[in-house]
Amino acid sequence: MFTRVKGFRDIYGISYHYFNGLMSILDEHARRGGFTHIELPMLEKAGLFSKSAGNESDIVSKEMYVFSNTASNKKTEPIALRPEGTAPAVRAYIENKMYTQQYRIDKIAYAGAMFRRERPQRGRYRQFYQYGVEVFATKEPHADAELITMAYDAITEYGLKGVEVCLNSIGCKDCRREYEDALRNHFANHKDSLCQDCQERYHSRPMRLLDCKKDAQNTHTINAPKITDYLCNECGEHFDGVKNWLNTMGTPFTVDTRIVRGLDYYMRTAFELVHTPEHNNDAPSSVICGGGRYNGLVKSLGGPDVEGVGFAMGMDRIMEALMEQDKNHDDQNDQTNEDHSQTLLTADAYIATPLNTNNQTLGQSIATSITKGLRRAGLCVIMNPTCSSLKSQLKAANRYNARFTIIIGDNEIAEEALLVRDMASGEQVHIPLNLDEHNHTNTNTHTDSELCEGIVDLIFGGDVEGMADVIPDYTDYDNDDDYDYDNDDDYDDDDTNINK
């Protein structure tokens, strides 16, 4: 038996339901915000990440999956499984000339798997999913605040509670030069109290000392100078602008001067969305979204000198947090926590065919035709090619949570009527089946269409708008009074000519 590679996992059943729900909400918020979707490749040249995130960042120095792009010994540029999405998005923005008048696209959204070789644990995987957005060519603080608001609103709409927006400004190169000196001075006499990683970062990247998880409780780290006291005028004004816009947008936030983000390309705005489970105050908080501004990045990767700001959401952590929250809510309300992975599907109809060999061909042909018609009508229908006993087929219908079972058995064929059974109430209704007209070599006969419409009427109480459009071969509207638009008083001619 093969097992999953360490740090990789399958998302299925109830987990997939949560994953997909989050994806839909994020897609919807991206649409409302005017973002264009882009599907980016999983593999990029490794140099893209060293140039953007920096060789000293954790993702490049420790976590990236890098390999050769050739089977022979021929030397080619190494390629990498993408560890993050901003650099590929910027690469695509430049390469596809989205900055030109002709192709102009300023707001892009993407979703997909990222890969980092880190120590797997809860909420930390080697393949994980990010939903990312990037906004180009605006320096306005309004853009930063809009993104933060979008992330916060989407997660709130998803239903996750206990989410906090933490905001900082890490200034520009000028403000940082002075600030980094101040940090080095502050830690100069306390280097020994820092972890090994921080001792190494002291000279090259002193700001990283602030967001070290190991030294989070170190008093020297807690009392370190704050970047916000070192911002130049322009950076200070930008930071005030972001805070003012967030207030105008009604998005709650707190300023946290220890957020520095680990990648070289960030400047000014840096933010994180942090989740702390409400039902368990002892549980550790986790960062579920990180983002910020990267004004120099597009230029440094060979593009025009345009600004950028974006975020990446950790979809795995968000969906797991909501699953946990829902489970806790169920526990508190004494609801049974059954394993949903099997019962997640709710089929509209299960087609049962308990038939003897004489009736098999005809019965299965009718069943196929009904399945096809109902699926075209948008219903979820399960048909198995089995002719076993009705009892075992009803059991199967329950396994799929079918609302209705449509029975086409020997009795039904003899009586020329289908039986539709409401699985919750046990109520059963016959629908006449005209076998003379059923041409079982053609599964789209007029009879089948009418039959399907009858079943859909029954299932939806005859309340399905646009039904006629989806039932197969029901095209002869002119001869059908129900669909004779010209005779329909409610139909206003003026309204129909909107394209003229």
Ligand code: ATP
């Ligand atoms: P962390 O400090 O937790 O390692 P990070 O700073 O490396 O996070 P980012 O590069 O900012 O993370 O990625 C954005 C988001 O993606 C994170 O806030 C997190 O929610 C998620 N994320 C990052 N790495 C992983 C991972 N290995 N597994 C699952 N989610 C991850």
Ligand code: MG
């Ligand atoms: Mg990390």
